Amino acid sequence: MDAKSLSAYTQFSEEKLKKHNLFQTDRFFLDVYCLKAGQAQKPHAHEASDKVYVVLEGVCRFTVDGEVREHGEGIAVFAPAGSEHGVENPGPAAARLLVMMAPPPPSK
Amino acid sequence: MDAKSLSAYTQFSEEKLKKHNLFQTDRFFLDVYCLKAGQAQKPHAHEASDKVYVVLEGVCRFTVDGEVREHGEGIAVFAPAGSEHGVENPGPAAARLLVMMAPPPPSK
Numbered sequence: 001m002d003a004k005s006l007s008a009y010t011q012f013s014e015e016k017l018k019k020h021n022l023f024q025t026d027r028f029f030l031d032v033y034c035l036k037a038g039q040a041q042k043p044h045a046h047e048a049s050d051k052v053y054v055v056l057e058g059v060c061r062f063t064v065d066g067e068v069r070e071h072g073e074g075i076a077v078f079a080p081a082g083s084e085h086g087v088e089n090p091g092p093a094a095a096r097l098l099v100m101m102a103p104p105p106p107s108k
Numbered sequence: 109m110d111a112k113s114l115s116a117y118t119q120f121s122e123e124k125l126k127k128h129n130l131f132q133t134d135r136f137f138l139d140v141y142c143l144k145a146g147q148a149q150k151p152h153a154h155e156a157s158d159k160v161y162v163v164l165e166g167v168c169r170f171t172v173d174g175e176v177r178e179h180g181e182g183i184a185v186f187a188p189a190g191s192e193h194g195v196e197n198p199g200p201a202a203a204r205l206l207v208m209m210a211p212p213p214p215s216k
Contacts, residue, residue: 001175002186006162023186027158028136028210030184050135054114054206067109076138078110078131098162102136102210 006056012036012094019099028102035060037091043084051079051101053087058095060087114164120144120202127207136210143168145199151192159187159209161195166203168195 002023009020009032018034033041035058043063053062059072063086064079070090071077079085089095110131117128117140126142141149143166151171161170167180171194172187178198179185187193197203 001170001172001177002188003170003177003179004184004186006182006184022184023158023160025158025188027189028160028208030160030208050131050133052131052136052138052208062109062111064109069109069111071111074114076112076114076130078112080110080133081135100136100138100160100208100210102208 006032006098010034010096017041024104026103028100029104031099031101032056033087033097033099035087035089035095035097037089037094040088041086043086045082045084046101046105048081049101049103049105050081051085051099053077053079054098054100056096056098058089058093060095060097061090062087114140114206118142118204125149132212134211136208137212139207139209140164141195141205141207143195143197143203143205145197145202148196149194151194153190153192154209154213156189157209157211157213158189159193159207161185161187162206162208164204164206166197166201168203168205169198170195 012034
């Protein structure tokens with residue numbers, strides 16, 4: 001049985017947001033993103049993939065189609081296909097996100 | 109921005125496992141399942157959909173292709189397309205799961 005502990009994915013990078021992949025198929029991927037204060041994923045869009053972020057730890061500032069909101073632990077944010085979406089950790093605490101995308105974008 | 113709090117989905121049913129949908133498109137759905145002690149989703153398979161369960165609360169007994177394991181909070185369990193998979197809450201505590209499926213099965 002392929003089972004992973006979310007708490008095992010706690011490695012951050014000094015340079016940029018750190019992505020850890022848990023599972024990936026042609027249909028979806030599930031990652032954990034680790035963001036130190038000030039790190040971000042710049043707004044971008046995927047024409048044919050939906051994304052959901054779930055805040056595991058900390059507080060992040062999400063942007064979806066120009067709307068900006070801060071969300072903390074236990075909040076799930078939906079970025080539908082075609083939407084311009086991004087996330088940044090305004091700090092001061094570190095943040096971890098569970099990120100689901102369906103299907104993976106062509107480049108992934 | 110479409111954002112949902114996982115902690116808002118805490119309604120259980122006396123009769124059977126209670127499913128709460130957070131987001132659904134043609135590409136995926138994200139649900140919260142609430143299982144009282146003794147409640148279960150019987151083993152079944154989806155030929156063309158992958159599923160991931162993440163334990164939010166409690167302990168559940170997962171079956172994937174005949175392998176049986178109990179997992180608690182923060183564990184993500186992968187049930188790939190074609191696998192026979194199911195979950196039950198052996199109790200005594202209630203359990204809540206975050207459930208992602210890509211794509212939704214034809215009946216959903």
